[in-house]
Amino acid sequence: MNALGLYVPGRSRLHLLPAGAKLLGLLALVSLLIALDDHRAGLAACLGCLAAYPASGLGLRRALRMLLPLLPFLVAIALFQALAGDLWAALRACLLLIAAVLASGLVTFTTRVSAMLDLFERLARPFSRVGVRPDRVALVLALTIRSVPMVAAAWQTSKDACAARGLRPWPHLIVVPVIVGMIRTAEATGEAMTARGVD
Numbered sequence: 001m002n003a004l005g006l007y008v009p010g011r012s013r014l015h016l017l018p019a020g021a022k023l024l025g026l027l028a029l030v031s032l033l034i035a036l037d038d039h040r041a042g043l044a045a046c047l048g049c050l051a052a053y054p055a056s057g058l059g060l061r062r063a064l065r066m067l068l069p070l071l072p073f074l075v076a077i078a079l080f081q082a083l084a085g086d087l088w089a090a091l092r093a094c095l096l097l098i099a100a101v102l103a104s105g106l107v108t109f110t111t112r113v114s115a116m117l118d119l120f121e122r123l124a125r126p127f128s129r130v131g132v133r134p135d136r137v138a139l140v141l142a143l144t145i146r147s148v149p150m151v152a153a154a155w156q157t158s159k160d161a162c163a164a165r166g167l168r169p170w171p172h173l174i175v176v177p178v179i180v181g182m183i184r185t186a187e188a189t190g191e192a193m194t195a196r197g198v199d
Helices: 019-036 039-055 061-082 085-112 113-130 133-165 170-193
Strands: none
Touching: 019 113, 039 061, 039 085, 039 113, 085 133, 113 133, 113 170, 133 170
């Protein structure tokens, strides 16, 4: 989550592709993997995405950092499918998730947030006839992109605060401060937007 919105400058072919082409490629890849439902295709997609990181000047370490938060979910999925008696389904699901996360990371790291927002604003323009305001769509997406790393940072700060007090990081000790902090941030953001004339 910390990677969201963090563009890494570069001149690779992936960096030079337009945002729309990259998002379309991401959608096509994930859709194809779901349609094929084959562990070999999932493995090929994972290896291809991993190879694209150093080829784009991002490095394998960045790819591995993307996967670390995913490990608990992969373990849970694998255990559930194993108990259900379908190990191949567990492998396919895990490979699909890994490929999707790696591919979305490639898009995130090689695409400026401004390019993403411009793309979504252009896509929303045809809906202006039915009352949709494209500039508001871009604003909502900008706030969303900004809020995800903020939640991750708040979560880490809450965990560090528990550790500093010698407490075990139980979920209820972490979640409540995060929620309170994010509500305060949302109120401050709303007040700032109102002060600038955004209703």
